[in-house]
Amino acid sequence: MPITEFLTRNATYFKNDVALVEINPEIKNIPHVTWREYSLIEAARGGAFRKQLTWGEFEKQANRFANLLLTRGIKKGDKVAILLMNCLDWLPIYFGILKAGAVAVPLNFRYTAEEIKYCLEKSDSDILVFGPEFIGRVEEIRDRIPRLKDCFYVGDECPSFADSYDKLLNYCSSQAPSVYITDEDDGAIYFSSGTTGFPKAILHAHAALVHSAKVEQAHHHQKKDDVFLCIPPLYHTGAKMHWFGSLISGGKAVLLRGVSPEWIIRTVSEERCTIVWLLVPWAQDILDAIESGRVNIDGYELSQWRLMHIGAQPVPPTLIKRWKAVFPHHAYDTNYGLSESIGPGCVHLGMENINKVGAIGIPGYGWQVKIVDENRKEVTDGVGELAVKGPGVMKCYYKDAKSTDEVLDDEGWLYTGDMAERDEDGFIYLVDRKKDVIITGGENIYPVQIEDFLRSNGSIKDVAVIGLPDQRLGEIAAAxxxxxxxxxxSEEEVNNFCLDLPRYKRPRRVIFAKVPRNPTGKIEKPVLRKIYCGESVVAQQNEINIK
Known part of the structure; x- marks a missing residue:
C-alpha cells in the first residue's frame, strides 16, 4: 500500500489525537512557565511559540494541498519541490504532494540559489513550495526556470512572484482526491551526491517509503504512546524516515526548531518525549552542559525518555560511555544508511547490542548485506566494499542511467562506496569511504566544490580538501x-575569501603545504590523510588526557 494510507488510517482512528507539535524557542523573553502555558500566552497575543496539529487536521490539510495541486494541472508522476525549514506545514505539504499522485522533492535549506536551480531542473520540478527564509534565493532564479509553473509561499507577506499557500488552501476541498496510487508508483526524489560533488536525484517508490516505516518500528518498537522528538531537518531522509515510526504507530512527534541543550532537555520533559534522535555534536553539547552544571536535569521529568539513538556519522564509543553514565536507563542504537537506501536502517546496531558500540551493526529489518572485493565478489574476511539489498533500495538515479548502473546491479544490490569489515560475531565496522565525502555534524561536504572555489583565488596554485577527525562534529573540512x-x-585572507561559500562548506582549518599528486595527476589524498589525520588524532587524545 502507498505511504499515504497510514495517514488516512490515523485520521480515521486517532482523529483528535495530536500528531505534530512545533516548538520554536527562538522567541525571546520566555517566562518560567511550561511550553503549553506559554503557548496560551502567545496565542492571546497572536503569536506562535507552540503549535500543534491533530491527525484529523493533518489529513485535511494534506488533502487540501493535493486538491490545490490538481487544480494547477499537476498529474500523476509530476514533481513538486519543498524548500522549507522545519515547521508544522512541512509534513502535510509532503503528504499532499503524494496524495495528488505527484513526486515530492525535498531540498536542502542550505542550498545556494544556483544549487536550488540545478536541483529543480534536474528533478523536472513543476512547482516549488518555499518559506520566508528563501525569498531572495528563489527570486534570483524564478525567471530562469521555464518549466516551473508555480511557486507557493508559506508564510506572511507573500512576495509578488509567488502565490500564498495559506490563502489558496482555504478554497480547496478537504476530501481526499480520487487519485489511485500503487506501491510501485514514484513517491519521492531525494538529493545526494557522488565524488564529483554534483547532486544526484535519487528516485524512490512508495514501497520503499513504506518499508522505511516498517524498519523504524521494527528496530525501535514504537507504540501509540511513544513521543518522538525530531530536531534534524525534514528534507533529510534520516529525520523523515525516523518520523515514519510515529506515522506507523499513530504517535505524537515534536518538531524542535533549535539544538540548544537547554531546549532539548526542556522539550523532552514538557512534551514527555520517549525517543530522541541526535547527531554526535548535539549529544556532546548536552553532556557538556550537564557535566558543567549549566543544565541541572534534576529539575526535569525525564524518566519517560527510553531511547537515544544516533546516525549520520561515526559515533565515538567514549561518547556513549559518558551518555550511559548520565542516563543509565536509556536504550541506545545507531543506524547506518544512505539516501539511496531510503535513509537509516539498512544496517543498525540494535538496542540489545550496546556492547558493540563502534560497529554500525548488523543487517536491518528486511535487509541483506555483503562485503565485496574490487570485482564485487563476496569476501568473508578482511576489508571490502559494503553492499546492501532490500525493499528500500532506490529505483534509480533519476535521468542518470550511467550513474545508476555504477552502483546498482541487476540483482538489486546497491554498492555503497563505503569500505567495511566484519568481526567474528558478524558485526560490521566501517573502515573508510571510497568517496571523499566529509561528514561534519551529520551534513555531507563535497571536497571538490570547495577545491574548485578556492582555485578561483589568484594566489592559489593547488588545493586539496580532506576531512580531519573532530571530537564534536565527527569531521571538519581542512584545506x-x-x-x-x-x-x-594568510589564513585570515583565505577565511575572508571563503565568506562567499555557505557557512557549512567553509574550511575549518587551513594548512599551507605542497599538494601531492600521482603520475596521472590525481591528488594523493591518502597521503594527506596519513600526514594530517594522524596529527589531529594525537591532538584529540592529548585534549582528552588533559581533561
Missing part, C-alpha cells in the same frame, strides 16, 4: 593550500 610562487596568502 591544504599550495601558494603560487611569488605570491603570499
Amino acid at each position: 591544504i593550500i599550495e601558494v603560487k610562487e611569488g605570491f603570499s596568502l
